[in-house]
Amino acid sequence: MQAANSAHGDEVDRIVRAWGQELPELDVAPMQVLSRVTRLARHLERARAEAFSAHGLEGWEFDVLSALRRAGEPYELSPGALVQQTLSTSGTTTNRIDRLTARGLVERRPDPNDRRGVKVHLLPPGAAAVDGALHTLMSHEQQMLSGFGDAERDALADSLRRLLLPLDTH
Structure with missing residues (x-):
């Protein structure tokens, strides 16, 4: 996987560029956000499984x-x-x-x-068990967000909230 700051971007940038070449008439801009959310969810699931397992939980x-x-x-x-x-x-x-x-x-x-x-x-x-797992999980999640300042993290949380609110009401 390429570094996020590389000249060529990340894996999602590569995928979006490839689709742009193959299907130029299709607007794949939503992939810029939602494919990253999907990839982030996979990383988070791994971190959660590790944190829970470390404390004997599923x-x-x-x-x-x-x-x-x-x-x-x-x-x-x-x-x-x-x-x-x-x-x-x-x-x-x-x-x-x-x-x-x-x-x-x-x-x-x-x-x-x-x-x-x-x-x-x-x-x-x-x-x-749950307290231990939560402490371990929060350590993983803090590390995942370590590249963000408080204001950036708050802005990201607000944006994700706006995205999820209409979906969570159904």
């Missing part, structure tokens, strides 16, 4: 545990809230809770406000 485990951790004291949510926050189905969430319970990372507790309800509670080993 991505889905991190998703569930982090939803519970972000909930604040007493670090518990209903299964329905976990479905919403992890964008998974009810059946998938039940299976995930079962597996995390078997690993001693969470437990089911009766919902004090609903006799038929259950809350999923984050246990100390689950909190330690």
Whole structure:
């Protein structure tokens, strides 16, 4: 892969130039942004997998545990809230809770406000795993963004937010 500051640009520049030669009538300008987002997503997925694995977690485990951790004291949510926050189905969430319970990372507790309800509670080993994974992940992500100043990072975040907002509402 070529360096971003080289005279010939990056791999996306090469791809866009090639399409421009092969199909000059087609506007491939969106590739300038979206192909880079795709490539960035692949790098981020690798960094996340590495961070989670270093703490004995898979991505889905991190998703569930982090939803519970972000909930604040007493670090518990209903299964329905976990479905919403992890964008998974009810059946998938039940299976995930079962597996995390078997690993001693969470437990089911009766919902004090609903006799038929259950809350999923984050246990100390689950909190330690998710906290460790998040620290490792943030180190990777800080490195990925190290070439940006605060204002540049904020501008990039704002631009990506504008791109995603209409897509996330569907």
